[in-house]
Amino acid sequence: MSNPALSFVAIDFETANASRASACSVGLTKVIEGEVVETVSWLIQPHESVSEFHPINISIHGISSEMVAQDGINWVETVQRMNQIVGDLPIVAHNSGFDRSVWNHANLVEGFDDLAPDFFCTLSLSRKLTQVGVLQGLDSNRLDALANFFGIEQKKHHDAGEDSLVAALVTLKLLEVIQRDSIADAWGAPTSSGPIRSHRVPSVPKVRRNNLLSVVPTAAPPEGIAGEVFTLTGALASIAREDCWTAIEAAGGTVTKSVTKKTTVLVIGAGADESMPPLLGDSSKEKKAIALIESGQSIAVIGEPDLLVLLNEN
Template sequence: MNFTAIDFETANSSRSSACAVGLVQVREGVVSAEHVWLIDPQQRFDGMNISIHGITPSMVEGKPTFDELWPTLEPLLQGEVVIAHNAAFDMSVLRYCLDRTACSYPEFQYMCTYLLSKKMLQELPSHKLNVVSQHFGISLKHHDALDDARAAAAILLKLMEREQHTDPLLLAGSQGYKAGTMYAGGYTPFKSPPKKKAKKAAAPKTSGPKSLPPSSISPRQGASGNSSAWSNFF
């Protein structure tokens, strides 16, 4: 039961504008360390984002930029199983910040507690972090980077306990998901393998007259005598 939960907050709609990050390390099923940093995104803050997480420009004055923080952050992620609630967002923030600062990608596997919850807790009306946290009785100060990471870690532990798994990767596999990866130069998403399409049965042959080839039907009229029928095919 070893993994690291992560959560980013951003200053604006740009994924490269990380202004806070929280990390929670779990070892043998127990929280062993917690870390949180404010980050100077060197970008504008949008009022909408401030209203969500409460972080203002004055709060990040004098705080490290992402590239200054990265030498501290990287060893905490390298080689880990990293989890996040809506990992597609947090992993994209990490990638965009690394791309913006020309830092190399670390190597780790990652999982999404949002997608796992959606698959395993289908009785819930929503699978947002606050809803799943409430379902499990997990206290949460939503959109606080550290508290969100704590909640994601607690949710994964609850899901593992429910299925009697001690390995997060085995839990993901049991639900049909393959771990996402980040590696030098690229990444793969956390996702379920595509479903195989069922083979269609061959249509029985008929002895009636052959239908006209498509080229003999007027594109203007189409099969139903109007142009809108053709627009549905292209």
């Protein structure tokens, strides 16, 4: 029996660089009454103010400036196409805060006043279900991990079209698991990325307490990735954590989930623009790093923009 409440569009963006205004590809998958009816994708020419393609982004999605110059369309035409496909349907994305923010920031640099529609987020829903033990055996809430968990074939992660298709199929699987027959029933209110004030990557708000003195790192910032052992704490604004791990490892570095005696670099995600943030002990990883530094271990402390510079140099 058909169910109009199971009609939606899943969307995925890829970007040329750390700016969320730099959309370079989009994929959309339309689901009507619980059945996938269409998957489309195309390349986008980013606005000239954010058109530089960074090596780390190219390594993730394989899209170059030459490719979008030859086959891409501009953002104005992209919005027209997306609106035609979406119509009045709900929109779903995996990590919707990122994808909706891309739409909004790309609008902003083009001078559009319109905000993107609200999104439903499969990442947030899967995290909630994992926390309450519904998705037992799931080792990560990444899109590719969810695809593997549900037996969904994925040939090329970070291809916008395929990622939108996988997000759509994951959505249907999540609804099946929790026995919900509508998008609204599963999520309630959709998510909004909030007000947009500039085309820069928005900083992640972080309140830093001053009840602990800042500890001076015992190592200078690294000159490269290779051979270093990285630990990340806090939220990253401009790159997904799993993509960051992949890029570090591809450049010859190692990533550990917790601070250990092998850690040589602690990356503190205190905002997209906060370089060399102070080590104050605001997280368990920071506290562990402080303890190891005080015991004589050599650990460098860098911020998100410092890490992106290192990655883009590789």
